[in-house]
Amino acid sequence: xxxxxxxxxxxxxxxxxxxxxxxxxxxxxxxxxxxxxxxxxxxxxxxxxxxxxxxxxxxxxxxxxxxxxxxxxxxxxxxxxxxxxxxxxxxxxxxxxxxxxxxxxxxxxxxxxxx
Amino acid sequence: xxxxxxxxxxxxxxxxxxxxxxxxxxxxxxxxxxxxxxxxxxxxxxxxxxxxxxxxxxxxxxxxxxxxxxxxxxxxxxxxxxxxxxxxxxxxxxxxxxxxxxxxxxxxxxxxxxx
Numbered sequence: 001x002x003x004x005x006x007x008x009x010x011x012x013x014x015x016x017x018x019x020x021x022x023x024x025x026x027x028x029x030x031x032x033x034x035x036x037x038x039x040x041x042x043x044x045x046x047x048x049x050x051x052x053x054x055x056x057x058x059x060x061x062x063x064x065x066x067x068x069x070x071x072x073x074x075x076x077x078x079x080x081x082x083x084x085x086x087x088x089x090x091x092x093x094x095x096x097x098x099x100x101x102x103x104x105x106x107x108x109x110x111x112x113x114x115x
Numbered sequence: 116x117x118x119x120x121x122x123x124x125x126x127x128x129x130x131x132x133x134x135x136x137x138x139x140x141x142x143x144x145x146x147x148x149x150x151x152x153x154x155x156x157x158x159x160x161x162x163x164x165x166x167x168x169x170x171x172x173x174x175x176x177x178x179x180x181x182x183x184x185x186x187x188x189x190x191x192x193x194x195x196x197x198x199x200x201x202x203x204x205x206x207x208x209x210x211x212x213x214x215x216x217x218x219x220x221x222x223x224x225x226x227x228x229x230x
Contacts, residue, residue: 004158031216040124042205042220043159050215090158100211101147101166104218106158 003027004107006091012113013081021076021110023091031096032074033058033104034066036087043090049074050096081114088112117142117208121221129229134178134193136224138206141187147209148189150180153223154202162204165189176200201228 007022025032030051035043045058049068063085065077074093078085088111092104122137140146147166151159163174170182176199180191189206206221 040222042222045218048215056215092158094216096216100209100216101164102216103149103161103164104159104216106151106160108156108158 004091004093004105006089006107006110008110009108010111010113012115013078015081015083015114017081019078019081019112021078021089021091021112023074023076023107024072025074025091025093025105026072027093027095027105028071029093029095029105030071031094032068033092033094034064034074034076035090035092036060037090037109038087046076046089083114086112086114117146117210117217117219119206119208119219119221121204121206121224123224124222125225125227127227127229128196130198131195134191134196134200134226136191136204136206136226138180138189138191138221139187140189140206140208142208142210144210148180148182149207149209149218150174150178150189150191151205151207151220152176152202153205159205162191196226196228198228198230201226 004025033048034046047066049055088109091107094102094104118141120139149164150162165182173179203223203225209218
């Protein structure tokens with residue numbers, strides 16, 4: 001089934017450790033996004049990528065980095081995790097070539113706890 | 116700037132009753148509007164979208180929403196609630212911003228369906 005695969009599903013991490021959340025899509029969408037979801041705050045954009053080789057900062061980028069080496073993969077890295085990064089992280093993609101009225105497709109999320 | 120307000124973080128309805136989830140938006144340009152549903156431990160799934168044209172939009176699972184420009188609203192309705200409708204619902208507005216698709220999500224409404 002076409003879609004977005006995120007790994008790991010959940011993780012408990014010690015503060016100060018480095019962590020990479022993986023995201024792979026098989027829909028050949030050019031645009032990809034990383035959001036964090038926190039209770040009462042909805043979804044907030046961390047970083048985005050309009051196409052392979054380009055990335056941009058979203059609403060809450062501090063403490064996170066991304067790369068887009070190819071169309072399918074869009075990993076999110078926490079260089080040195082802090083407890084405030086405890087959240088549920090969602091990767092999404094959209095077919096940007098068809099315009100800004102296209103819906104985003106979401107993975108099932110990574111539940112990350114920083115202790 | 117764009118924003119989304121969902122009135123009511125929790126809504127309870129009896130099985131078979133009308134479902135009404137409220138969403139108001141603000142946008143400096145004609146908006147693209149979406150409703151997404153999120154089931155526990157899953158990502159967001161598209162219910163329906165409004166881009167242009169007919170203001171009454173029909174989606175999956177019997178849901179529909181009406182775009183009312185004069186009221187800046189995009190409320191979600193379903194004539195008869197089913198137990199399987201229990202989930203969290205997110206309204207979102209999308210527009211082009213700085214070269215990417217900026218999607219602003221509401222904070223979500225949890226729908227409880229009472230047998």
